Amino acid sequence: MTTVIPRHVRALAPDVERLAHLRDAKDLMDRAYAEPLDLDAIASAAGYSRFHFVRAFRDAYGRTPRDYLSARRLERARELLRNANLTVTEVCFLVGFSSLGSFSALFKKEMQVTPSEYRAREVRREGPPPIPGCFVLMWSHTEPSSQSGRSSRRDRFVSSGPNDREGEAK
Numbered sequence: 001m002t003t004v005i006p007r008h009v010r011a012l013a014p015d016v017e018r019l020a021h022l023r024d025a026k027d028l029m030d031r032a033y034a035e036p037l038d039l040d041a042i043a044s045a046a047g048y049s050r051f052h053f054v055r056a057f058r059d060a061y062g063r064t065p066r067d068y069l070s071a072r073r074l075e076r077a078r079e080l081l082r083n084a085n086l087t088v089t090e091v092c093f094l095v096g097f098s099s100l101g102s103f104s105a106l107f108k109k110e111m112q113v114t115p116s117e118y119r120a121r122e123v124r125r126e127g128p129p130p131i132p133g134c135f136v137l138m139w140s141h142t143e144p145s146s147q148s149g150r151s152s153r154r155d156r157f158v159s160s161g162p163n164d165r166e167g168e169a170k
Contacts, residue, residue, distance in 0.1 A: 081115055
């Protein structure tokens with residue numbers, strides 16, 4: 001017995017596959033926003049040439065990959081400015097911008113205030129940031145992780161004493 005797929009469903013199949021590939025690239029930008037990502041690397045994650053990828057991404061999501069990545073970085077920067085005791089420069093580089101001037105100009109364009117003014121406003125509204133900056137910096141400078149987002153390091157545990165070792169019977 002052969003199953004016949006209706007014509008209107010067959011027409012959607014390539015579109016669903018295309019969106020799945022674009023979603024892979026979008027997931028890469030969400031996961032690795034702080035890393036230096038170039039258009040060729042992102043496009044190859046979706047299996048597209050760079051120019052075809054830009055057109056397809058814009059058609060699917062309403063903005064270019066560059067605009068999406070910048071928005072993702074700014075979103076994370078706002079979170080760090082609200083919740084971590086870091087300088088604007090530290091936040092800028094932690095979220096993946098390579099220029100403080102570009103970061104500040106884009107932040108002001110999007111938020112209508114500078115990063116420093118944004119932080120001051122949030123401190124007045126919610127109080128000082130609850131997370132010490134040194135803690136954020138410590139966790140942001142770990143070894144590169146695998147594609148799954150899990151660390152490749154096995155020694156990330158807190159020892160409670162000399163007898164608390166991996167593989168030892170208790």
